[in-house]
Amino acid sequence: MVLGPNHFLLLALVLFGIGVTGVLVRRNALVILMSVELMLNAVNLLLVAFSHYNGNLAGQAFTFFTMTVAAAEVAVGLAIIVMLYRHRLDTSIEHIRLFRH
Amino acid sequence: MFSQEALVFDYPNLIPLLILFALAGGMCAAMLLGARLLGPKRMNPVKAQAFECGMDPQGTAREGGVRTRFYLVAISFIVFDIEAIFLYPWAVSFKQLGSVGLVSVLIFVVALFIGLYYELRKGVFSWK
Amino acid sequence: MSDASSLNLLSLLPEMLVALAGLLVILANAVGRDSADGAHRWISLLGVLSALWFTLNPLATGAAMSGTAVHDGLAMAGNTVILAVLLLLLLGGESYLKSRRIPLAEYHSLSLFAATGMMSLVSAGDLVTVFMGIEVLSISLYCMAALLNEEEGGREAALKYFLTGSFASGFLLFGMALVFGFTGTTNLDAIAHSLTSLDTDNWMLIGGALLMLIGFLFKVSVAPFHNWAPDVYDGSPAIVTAFMSTAAKAAAFTGLARVFVPALGEAADAWIPMLALCAALTMILGNFSALVQDSFKRMLAYSGVAHAGYLLLGILAASSDSAHMASVLFYLLPYALINGVLFLVGAAISRQRSGKNLLDDFKGLAADSPLLAILITVCLLALAGIPPTAGFVGKFYLFMGAVDAGHVGLACLGILTSVVSVYFYLRVIVYAWFHKAPAGSAPWTPLDGGLVLVTGLSALLLLVLGVWPNLWLSITATI
Secondary structure (H helix, E strand, C coil): EEEHHHHHHHHHHHHHHHHHHHHHHCCCCCHHHHHHEEEEEEEEHHHHHHHHHHHCCCHHHHHHHHHHHHHHHHHHHHHHHHHHHHHHCCCCCHCCCCCCC | CCCCCEEEHHHHHHHHHHHHHHHHHHHHHHHHHHHHCCCCCCCCHHHHHCCCCCCCCCCCCHHHCCCCCCHHHHHHHHHHHHHHHHHHHHHCCHHHHHHHHHHHHHHHHHHHHHHHHHHHHCCCCCCC | CCCCHHHHHHHHHHHHHHHHHHHHHHHHHCCCCCHHHHHHHHHHHHHHHHHHHHHHHCCCCCCEEECCEEEEEEHHHHHHHHHHHHHHHHHCCCHHHHHCCHHHHHHHHHHHHHHHHHHHHCCEEEEHHHHHHHHHHHHHHHHHCCCCCCCCCHHHHHHHHHHHHHHHHHHHHHHEEEECCCCCCCCEHHHHHHHHCCCCCCCHHHHHHHHHHHHHHCCCCCCCCCCCHHHHHHHHCCHHHHHHHHHHHHHHHHHHHHHHHHCCHHHHHHHHHHHHHHHHHHHHHHHHHCCCCCHHHHHHHHHHHHHHHHHHHHHHHHHHHHHHHHHHHHHHHHHHHHHHHHHHHHHHHHHCCCCCCCCHHHHHHHHCCCHHHHHHHHHHHHHHHHHHHHHHHHHHHHHHHHHHHHCCCHHHHHHHHHHHHHHHHHHHHHHHHCCCCCCCCCCCCCHHHHHHHHHHHHHHHHHHHHHHHHHHHHHCCCC
């Protein structure tokens, strides 16, 4: 089987799409956070694949930075969600009217 | 736009891997099924109880939950664990990067340690 | 490649000084006792002032760190705006921080780290630097938005800001990956260079550019990606709102200009229609939503959305002639100063009345404090774009640039919506001068002297720049 860049692109698009759908559809802050992580990891996959097909390491170096940023984002996000949880005892965002007005 | 060759996967070389997967999966299934089919089941209330070193269990498992203090340690772990990935590329190309690389990594590590020291002084790791 | 000469670290001195000050604040807080409150302020002040000095009098310029950062006129102007806002908040924000019991060390270090991110974004020479800059500034701001965590609004603002911000980062990053896949490089100069020889009518490049644009437009709160802004600005502490609506926006706009105008300029056909559409939508939605607000903070939030639309006009103009970049950079300084002053002073005034940042809180202000009434009037007139303020000059350059670039319809729309905006800015002025304070309101206590002094000086600067725009224009036009 021959794997071209388009295969990786398709896989990354599907993963990214699942992430976006999760953010837009789910109403639990933790699940939304996981969906965002899925989006970032789809990009990581794409960067590494492109890095191979372009024949340079820029994409792989980029991935290191993406991973650290994702970790920092999770740390801050979890802190914010725990802060909310302590006051409300649930992690739903029903009351926050996200993306709606 | 893309200069490199496509990745080629030839199946014959992958067959041992597939056999490994089949064996691992099959063994798990066989053991679980075997235990369910062959093993006798005699439930009684004492057996169904949570095991607390022979003491009678108090309250429910949900009641205490995980202390929120624990999540701070978990978060610190995630952050410091991931930051370590910057050390791997540096370690691999230690010779080429020379003193510039060494100084950069030292600055990076010192910055991390300032954060760690701050956490320490704020009592993140002290278990009351 | 990694020898010391190509690092050109001296040109990154402002960024390094601000980051160092942030680390020192944390260290001072960890080492010292609670009585060391003053230290945070002095360290921050020293860091910001020295960074500002070395921004305006650089020891070295040009590409640094093997081209991942570039110190040019754009970086200089952007850094100046960011540091000016930081200075304004440092000097004028002390009484606010004390009255709301915001942890000082955390606030100061986070604002310095956010500024480090903004300055890296402004001087980015590589997609990786752009991404890291945006993330460092965003993650610091997520934490800062959560500083008032005893209040329901503050907690929700933090969560909303975090979720929308990280969602936007995903789009930005996906776009960057596609652009990297197409061009084979993440360096902005190299991207621009490779696009001259590649066929730009490729869906990967167009998709990448548009996804990156969506990510940026989220961050600068442009319609239809602006829904988070009013709630977040409203719920966050006023001093944090003052910071994120000014410095963060200025940095994001400069970053947007850096990525799209020089690097993706060859692919302009792909992103200009979307940018123009968003600009039109933003000017209309921002101004008309601001009309119906009762809260001063929300009104300013929508006015900020509208101003993002005006600034997009400048980016559109710059995409056809990069000399117009100066008009974007010019407007960023008065815009940032006005909003910084208004959020700070508005919070201080509201604390004397309802404490809920209502427009009604301004009623009778002139009787209580004519000086503050004059200050508010100057700032609001500048925001409305009425001469002889710097706001007028800035808007004039933006609209003229749009006309030059052939976007006559958009420029007309900008002028029309500006006229609409005069109504809600004037409303506050009328409240301040011609209405009586509500019966039973507490007697007026004078505001903190430092706050009045720095905000007064900022307002004076708006007038000075309105009369002699060349003082600042000469810096922004050196690109």
